[in-house]
Amino acid sequence: MVFLDDRTRADRLVADVSQDIIDGAFAPGERLDELSLAERYGVSRTPVREALRRLASSGLVDVRPRRGAVVASITPAKLAELFGAMAELEATCARLAAIGMSPLERRRLEDFHASMAPLADADDADGFAAANLTFHSQIYAGAHNGHLAEIAAGLRARLLPYRRAQFRTPGRLPRSHAEHGVVVAAILAADAAEAHTAMLRHVSLVEDSFERLAALQPATRRAVRA
C-alpha cells in the first residue's frame, strides 16, 4: 500500500466528507451509511467509521449508537447560538488582548490593520476574507491563551460555510474595516471594556448582515455562493 502523503485514509475522509456536506452533496438529516460511503470514496468501512466519529465530535454529523450517522441538521436557532458563542469568544479574546498584548504585538496588529485598507477600498472580497482571518487570529494570539484561541478558531472554522458570502454584501468591506479600526484603537489604548464591546458589535453586525442566509438550506446556500 502506498501513501501519497502522511495523512491516513481517515484523515482524508474527514476532509472529503466535510467538504461534501458543506457543498450540499449530503443534505442535513440525510443518512450516511458506512457501506455507501466506503464505496463512494473507495475505502473500507473502517476508516469511514473513524471519519464519522471525528465529524461527530466537530458537530458536522450526529451518530446514534447502533443507528448510524446522519448529517447534523443545524436549525436556525442552533446556528444563532453558534454565532453568539463565537462573538462572545472573540470579544473575550479582544478584551484579553487589550490587557495583555505586548508592545510588539500591538504594533503588528496596527500595521496589519492598516495594510487591509487597500483591500477594502478595492472591494477585493477574497483578499479581504483571507486577511480578515489573519486579523482575527492575531487577536486570538494576543489573548495569550492557546486553548481559548483554539476554541475560537474551531468555531470560526465550523461557521465558515455559513459566512462565505458575508463579504460580498455591498459596502460590507469598508464597514468591516472601520469596525476593525474601532477594535484596534481600543486594544492599542488598553481599553478592555471597549475592546470587548467593539468586537462583540463587529461580529454581531457581520452576523446580522448574513442572517437572511442562515435560514436557507445548504443546497440553496450553495447556489448563493456560486
Next chain:
Amino acid sequence: MVFLDDRTRADRLVADVSQDIIDGAFAPGERLDELSLAERYGVSRTPVREALRRLASSGLVDVRPRRGAVVASITPAKLAELFGAMAELEATCARLAAIGMSPLERRRLEDFHASMAPLADADDADGFAAANLTFHSQIYAGAHNGHLAEIAAGLRARLLPYRRAQFRTPGRLPRSHAEHGVVVAAILAADAAEAHTAMLRHVSLVEDSFERLAALQPATRRAVRA
C-alpha cells in the same frame, strides 16, 4: 453477543481509560499501545482505537499518525491556560445570565444559592461540590446559549481531576459561598459587568487556592486526594 446496557464497548472504554488516566494508572507521556489496552480491558483493538480517538478529541491523550497514542502531558502552563479559559467562559455566562435570565430563573438561582449555605456551614465538602456543579450549571443555562454552556461544561469536566481537592482547603467552603453570593447579587441586579467581574474573580480564586497542586504529577495528586 449480549449487551448489558445500550453503551458500546467503545463507550465503556472511553469511561474506563479516562478514569485510569485520571487515577494515575497511566502516567502522562506514557505510551498507550492498542494491543496492551485491548488485552487489559478484554476487547479487540477496534473499540480501543475508537476510544483513543475520542479521548484525543477531549484532550486526554495525544495521537500521532502511525506513531501511537500517549497520555497527554499537561504542563503547568497548559493547565493555567485551561483554567483561564474556563474562568473567562464562566464569566461570560454570568454576564449573559445577568442580562437575559428570566424572573423564574433568577428566583431559582437565588433559592438554590441560599440552600447551599448549610452545606458551607457544615463544611460538607462532597455535598457542597455536588451543589456547586448545579449552581454553575444554572448559570450556564441562564446564558441561554447551549453551545457556550456545552463548551464551559466540557472544560469543567476536563479540569475536574485537577480540582478535586479544592473544597478541602480549610475555610474554602464559606469563602466560595460568599463569592457565589456576590455573583448572584449581580445577576439579580442585572449588573452585567459586575456579574462578569465577580465570576472571574471567584473562579480565579478557586484556581489560586489549588495552584500548588497543579504542578504535581498525577500519582502525587492521587495521594493528595486519598
Next chain:
DNA sequence: TGCCCCGATATTGTATGCAATATGCAAAAA
C-alpha cells in the same frame, strides 16, 4: 569510538467476516 545504513521486529492502518441489533414490510388482528 562514533555515525550511518539496513534489516528484524513491533505497532499502527486498513480490509473483511461474523455477531447483534435496528429497520421495514407484510400479514393478521382489532
Next chain:
DNA sequence: TTTTTGCATATTGCATACAATATCGGGGCA
C-alpha cells in the same frame, strides 16, 4: 381502516487477518 406482530433484510459493532510504516539494534564504515 388502523394497529400490531413476526420475520426477512439492512446496517452497525466487534474481532481478526493482512498491509504498511515506525522503531530499534547490530554491523559496516570513517
